[in-house]
Amino acid sequence: METLGIWIGALCTLAIFSYLLRENPFFRTAEHLFIGMAAGIGIFYGYQSIVTNAWNPLFNPGDEPRQWFMIVPLVLGVLLYTRFLKKGKWISRIPLGFMVGVGSALAIRGVIGASFMNQITATMSLPLWGVMSKFGIDSLLFILGVLGTLIYFYFSREQKGPLKVGASIGKWVMMIAFGASFGNTVMARMSLLVGRIYYLLGEWLAIL
Amino acid sequence: MLEEIFVVNRLVLFVLTILVAVVLLVTIRQAKKGKKFFIRRIAGLEAIDEAVGRATEMGRPVHFSPGIAALSEETAAQTLAGLAVLGYVARLTARYDTDLIVTNRMPEVLPITEEVVRQSYLAEGKPESYNPDNILFLSDEQFAYAAGCMGIMAREKVAANIMMGAFWAESLIFAEGGFIAGSIQVAGTANTHQLPFFIAACDYCLIGEELFAAGAYLSQEPMQVAGIKVQDWGKLVAAVLILIGTITTTCKWPVIIDFFSRYAS
Numbered sequence: 001m002e003t004l005g006i007w008i009g010a011l012c013t014l015a016i017f018s019y020l021l022r023e024n025p026f027f028r029t030a031e032h033l034f035i036g037m038a039a040g041i042g043i044f045y046g047y048q049s050i051v052t053n054a055w056n057p058l059f060n061p062g063d064e065p066r067q068w069f070m071i072v073p074l075v076l077g078v079l080l081y082t083r084f085l086k087k088g089k090w091i092s093r094i095p096l097g098f099m100v101g102v103g104s105a106l107a108i109r110g111v112i113g114a115s116f117m118n119q120i121t122a123t124m125s126l127p128l129w130g131v132m133s134k135f136g137i138d139s140l141l142f143i144l145g146v147l148g149t150l151i152y153f154y155f156s157r158e159q160k161g162p163l164k165v166g167a168s169i170g171k172w173v174m175m176i177a178f179g180a181s182f183g184n185t186v187m188a189r190m191s192l193l194v195g196r197i198y199y200l201l202g203e204w205l206a207i208l
Numbered sequence: 209m210l211e212e213i214f215v216v217n218r219l220v221l222f223v224l225t226i227l228v229a230v231v232l233l234v235t236i237r238q239a240k241k242g243k244k245f246f247i248r249r250i251a252g253l254e255a256i257d258e259a260v261g262r263a264t265e266m267g268r269p270v271h272f273s274p275g276i277a278a279l280s281e282e283t284a285a286q287t288l289a290g291l292a293v294l295g296y297v298a299r300l301t302a303r304y305d306t307d308l309i310v311t312n313r314m315p316e317v318l319p320i321t322e323e324v325v326r327q328s329y330l331a332e333g334k335p336e337s338y339n340p341d342n343i344l345f346l347s348d349e350q351f352a353y354a355a356g357c358m359g360i361m362a363r364e365k366v367a368a369n370i371m372m373g374a375f376w377a378e379s380l381i382f383a384e385g386g387f388i389a390g391s392i393q394v395a396g397t398a399n400t401h402q403l404p405f406f407i408a409a410c411d412y413c414l415i416g417e418e419l420f421a422a423g424a425y426l427s428q429e430p431m432q433v434a435g436i437k438v439q440d441w442g443k444l445v446a447a448v449l450i451l452i453g454t455i456t457t458t459c460k461w462p463v464i465i466d467f468f469s470r471y472a473s
Contacts, residue, residue: 016355019358019362019388022362023359023362023363027359028359030355031355031356031358031359034347034349034351034352034355034356035346035347035349035352035353035355035356037352038347038348038349038352039347041349042347042348042349080316083319092319096279096316096319096320099278099279099280099316100279100284100288102280103278103279103280103281103282103284103285104284104285106280106281106282106284107282107283107284107285108225110282111282111285112221112224112225112228113218113221116224116442116446117220117221117224117468117472119446120446120449120450120453120468121453121465121468121469121472121473123450123453123454124449124450124452124453124454124457124464124465124468125453125457125465125469126454126457127454127457127458128454128455128457128458129458139454143450143454146450147447147450147451150443150446150447151447153416153417153418153443154440154443154444155247155248155250155421155425155436155439155440156245156246156247156248156436156437156440157246157248158248158249159248174415175407177400178400178403178404178407179404181400181401181403181404182404182405182408185401185404185405189380
């Protein structure tokens with residue numbers, strides 16, 4: 001059984017890699033297998049999630065206290081299916097609105113806390129010069145970079161004059177950061193490729 | 209006393225949240241009364257017209273992905289911003305009678321994309337051109353969705369690939385898939401770790417907050433434009449605080465830093 005699994009894994013890997021040449025029936029087969037299996041697994045986990053998180057605490061609590069409020073997500077979940085009704089389609093907007101509301105509320109906390117305030121306090125605690133011993137201007141560069149990036153994303157004025165200079169600084173700083181990030185991630189992807197080649201040559205063909 | 213009522217280390221966040229909400233409400237009110245707020249041109253967005261125009265000339269479809277984030281996550285804002293751009297793209301494809309294929313990863317996003325596209329076709333006076341079969345749910349598994357998108361891009365030979373929303377490791381797969389299909393690509397995300405791939409592999413890219421400004425810029429809808437205005441004021445406040453903070457730190461006068469360390473951690 002394990003050998004069969006290795007063969008299926010290896011053939012699917014080669015089928016997906018074959019896309020590099022062109023779209024072909026092997027890739028198409030792997031693609032549809034992948035999507036089909038993901039759908040099957042999704043249904044299984046979805047069912048399990050409903051049973052474990054909502055159905056059992058509500059209807060089969062065992063020794064635990066019955067969680068009556070679980071009726072709310074269950075009803076909201078059922079309401080999502082009203083989109084298939086011609087006249088009751090609008091009802092499905094209620095649970096959707098609930099989800100969007102929760103998402104927005106989570107985003108507000110994350111954005112104001114982590115992205116806004118923490119960035120400000122971290123930058124304002126830097127002195128204008130002299131943090132690292134070799135490069136006295138490194139903190140000045142950091143501060144200029146942050147201010148330039150803020151100016152780049154200022155949309156209420158045309159980028160002219162001083163704003164254009166600031167935005168250019170911001171753009172350069174971002175591109176340098178993106179370049180470093182690109183290099184890091186490419187290295188990580190290479191290690192994934194190496195892992196896959198090792199799987200093909202080692203576990204499948206046993207020549208490594 | 210204050211410590212008994214509040215979690216004091218979040219006091220600044222609390223005040224800031226209330227302040228932003230109030231300013232936003234006032235600004236939206238002004239915008240609804242007709243006050244015009246200016247938003248500068250965003251270069252990447254104008255490429256969307258070019259991309260749809262190219263697809264029309266070639267008689268090939270446009271592919272749109274609103275990203276892979278769920279609506280109940282912190283990144284939901286990116287999906288919603290992407291949907292605003294989708295509305296604009298759908299209006300263009302309706303106007304020029306070009307096929308639009310929208311692929312979704314999250315099941316809850318599917319009805320919204322359907323509605324956005326349908327409304328856009330209605331707004332252009334072409335409800336009969338709206339094809340619900342072109343609004344697809346592929347898979348909620350990240351790489352199955354990516355594989356499905358690649359296959360569709362190659363088989364349908366999409367001439368324009370527009371990706372707006374939250375993307376993760378599949379971003380480069382999409383961009384390469386679109387490149388192999390020979391499409392002009394416009395992308396936008398606020399996930400900074402994926403931006404390098406879009407910048408490297410796409411023709412035009414909306415960086416970070418440009419994605420959020422995109423919806424407001426395209427629709428010129430008062431509520432969205434007011435939101436951008438308030439965010440800009442937030443940036444001004446941030447810049448001023450950083451300047452004051454760094455100067456006081458340099459002068460070894462730590463009162464302001466101490467205040468923020470205590471009440472904004």
